[in-house]
Amino acid sequence: MTNPSDSAATTLVPPPNADALISMRGIKKVFVTDEVETHALVEVHLDVQEGEYVAISGPSGCGKTTLLSILGLLDSTTEGEYWLAGEPVASLSPADRARVRNRQIGFIFQAFNLIGDLTVYENVELPLTYRTGESALGATERKRRVVEALEKVGMAHRTRHYPAQLSGGQQQRVAVARAVAGEPAILLADEPTGNLDSRNGEAVMDLLQGLHHGGATICMVTHDPRYAEHADRSVHLFDGRVVEDTAHVGGRRGDAPLLPA
Amino acid sequence: MGGNPMSILAKHGAASVAQRHPDAPIIALHNVEKGYKMGGGTSYVLRRIMLVITPGEFVTIMGPSGAGKSTLLAILGMLDPVFSGQYWFRGLPVHDMNVGQRQSLARAEIGVVFQQYHLLDDLTVAENLSVPLDYRGVSRSDRAARVADILDRFNIVGKKDLYPSQLSGGQQQLVGIARAVVAEPSLILADEPTGNLHSAQAREIMELFARLNAAGTTIVQVTHSDENARYGTRTIRLSDGWMES
Numbered sequence: 001m002t003n004p005s006d007s008a009a010t011t012l013v014p015p016p017n018a019d020a021l022i023s024m025r026g027i028k029k030v031f032v033t034d035e036v037e038t039h040a041l042v043e044v045h046l047d048v049q050e051g052e053y054v055a056i057s058g059p060s061g062c063g064k065t066t067l068l069s070i071l072g073l074l075d076s077t078t079e080g081e082y083w084l085a086g087e088p089v090a091s092l093s094p095a096d097r098a099r100v101r102n103r104q105i106g107f108i109f110q111a112f113n114l115i116g117d118l119t120v121y122e123n124v125e126l127p128l129t130y131r132t133g134e135s136a137l138g139a140t141e142r143k144r145r146v147v148e149a150l151e152k153v154g155m156a157h158r159t160r161h162y163p164a165q166l167s168g169g170q171q172q173r174v175a176v177a178r179a180v181a182g183e184p185a186i187l188l189a190d191e192p193t194g195n196l197d198s199r200n201g202e203a204v205m206d207l208l209q210g211l212h213h214g215g216a217t218i219c220m221v222t223h224d225p226r227y228a229e230h231a232d233r234s235v236h237l238f239d240g241r242v243v244e245d246t247a248h249v250g251g252r253r254g255d256a257p258l259l260p261a
Numbered sequence: 262m263g264g265n266p267m268s269i270l271a272k273h274g275a276a277s278v279a280q281r282h283p284d285a286p287i288i289a290l291h292n293v294e295k296g297y298k299m300g301g302g303t304s305y306v307l308r309r310i311m312l313v314i315t316p317g318e319f320v321t322i323m324g325p326s327g328a329g330k331s332t333l334l335a336i337l338g339m340l341d342p343v344f345s346g347q348y349w350f351r352g353l354p355v356h357d358m359n360v361g362q363r364q365s366l367a368r369a370e371i372g373v374v375f376q377q378y379h380l381l382d383d384l385t386v387a388e389n390l391s392v393p394l395d396y397r398g399v400s401r402s403d404r405a406a407r408v409a410d411i412l413d414r415f416n417i418v419g420k421k422d423l424y425p426s427q428l429s430g431g432q433q434q435l436v437g438i439a440r441a442v443v444a445e446p447s448l449i450l451a452d453e454p455t456g457n458l459h460s461a462q463a464r465e466i467m468e469l470f471a472r473l474n475a476a477g478t479t480i481v482q483v484t485h486s487d488e489n490a491r492y493g494t495r496t497i498r499l500s501d502g503w504m505e506s
Contacts, residue, residue: 075426095422115381115392116373116379117371160360164338
């Protein structure tokens with residue numbers, strides 16, 4: 001099933017940009033269930049530069065969570081090229097994907113995903129303990145990173161608490177610390193305020209803004225336009241394609257690279 | 262009984278205390294209350310809970326949303342130390358313990374199964390099963406042996422190198438239970454363990470709990486499901502923080 005406009009668009013697309021932190025070209029994702037093909041991503045081209053704060057929005061079913069899973073190396077692509085930090089990663093084995101993911105990506109989920117029988121400190125430390133080989137971290141370095149990350153989110157006084165003792169907003173701050181402690185190349189946030197009331201939601205958005213001003217690269221999926229405005233740049237998805245890519249006035253970058261949609 | 266239980270805990274560790282008090286209730290709550298200061302008064306989540314659970318029981322906690330079930334389970338699991346009243350675990354005063362004592366006791370004795378999210382997405386099944394052992398100070402070689410053993414017992418050897426996202430919901434929960442059991446706890450606490458599962462998968466999980474219980478593990482589950490409650494030996498009901506008798 002080829003669509004003539006697809007191939008026309010492809011000829012206009014430049015090759016992946018190895019200098020960008022993220023460079024995607026012609027990303028397709030097809031799910032097959034009971035002989036029905038669902039085209040979650042039809043053709044996505046996307047560059048994200050180091051230091052950018054990008055909001056990915058669109059109606060439900062537009063493919064934004066699928067895109068985030070692929071960005072985060074939690075899922076593979078059906079077709080297309082994906083370069084992360086100058087390396088092609090689209091066709092890595094699951095084990096290599098996991099290694100790159102643990103090293104380069106920090107996740108912040110809607111439901112926080114803290115482990116209930118580990119303390120705040122242990123939850124933040126856990127991903128660091130699973131680094132092996134050259135990226136393995138010693139106990140002193142792990143401790144430094146955990147304490148620093150918890151200080152950044154204002155939770156350093158809660159190291160020995162369990163998630164059950166924390167409010168939703170506090171749990172999400174710990175989850176942000178866990179993502180940050182790995183010193184990843186990019187933070188990926190999937191509806192990070194989705195389970196929070198508006199006051200706690202705003203607090204988490206302020207926290208992300210602060211991390212961004214400190215140099216962090218962030219991609220956030222949100223369906224809430226108010227939260228999307230916190231980012232420098234909005235990428236709008238519709239039916240598995242990028243249909244709009246705009247820099248926000250006052251954002252740090254005015255040069256949102258609009259690739260053919 | 263003989264000797265101050267706290268000093269025995271300090272000297273010999275929690276497991277040794279359990280051996281010295283084989284007949285003590287595994288759990289005895291005396292007037293346990295939990296509340297939050299709200300404006301001029303206190304809003305209570307749990308009121309005057311009196312509960313004794315003996316080794317080998319399979320207890321179900323039921324009640325409407327907001328009744329205090331999950332709060333009670335968090336207190337039982339020593340994941341929430343802020344309450345008034347007394348909590349005795351095998352004759353040990355949990356209410357008098359410091360953070361470290363509570364934690365070593367919980368890690369020696371208790372395994373928790375959550376409704377979801379207790380597996381890390383970027384670790385394989387085998388690595389996820391190794392996490393609880395890691396945090397209990399089990400040596401690397403011992404960890405590998407225990408993980409291999411639990412994979413065998415749960416019949417999931419073929420899944421050991423897969424990631425959670427590659428498993429069905431039922432399989433993920435199977436791994437979640439394996440994770441709770443890998444450190445060989447004497448008590449399993451389960452909070453809506455089949456909440457996200459289809460009925461056939463839920464039955465499999467409940468039958469697994471029944472087998473663990475038959476093998477001697479004490480179980481406390483929170484559930485909304487009458488069918489799940491039937492696997493237990495006793496049901497207690499909570500309503501607005503009060504235990505109905």
